[in-house]
Amino acid sequence: MYAMQYEITLPADYDMKIIRDRVAGRGRLTDAYEDLGFKAYLIRERGTEGSPVNAYAPFYLWKDTGGMNRFLWGGGGFSGIVDDFGRPDVSHWTGAAYRPGPASGAAPRAASRLVRRLPAGADPREPVTRALEEWEERATAAGVHTAVLAVDPRRWETVLLTLWERTPPTAVTDLDRYEVLHLSAPHLAEVPVGRRWP
Structure with a gap:
């Protein structure tokens, strides 16, 4: 299991209808992509849910790296991003845990992301x-569609990505909040x- 995300920051006056379209x-x-657990098509709009920027920021959960490799450099779709926006940096994490939540049968409309750096030099255990x-508690919360925990052992950071049926409750303090425009989940049942x- 492998997670990845790229975030394309767009101008403050960018018409986000272009991304929606x-x-x-x-x-x-x-929707039928090989080895793809899910792709959540995420956006942030300046002034919405506290976002200071407009951004297109899809998040992927792969069953293994084969599909990810095909997508990024095997002619499987990433070239469309490069052609339209330039080549963004791609954050990627080793999948540590995944669980469907109580609202997994509904279409998610929101997402939140919590990234934490591990203390410098600390044993990661x-x-x-x-x-x-925290992931286990989040995965069972009301309104959660999916919860994913992943780790980047190069930067030593964890990422907790949560898909929500609706806007996350106010008690959820994740700084990065997104709208989900579409969810492709062709092989999520196999993760x-x-x-x-x-």
């Missing part, structure tokens, strides 16, 4: 265990549930 026209192209406990180590 893009997703409406192209989102279905990943304790902070990753704490992140896993192992739970944490990915014994």
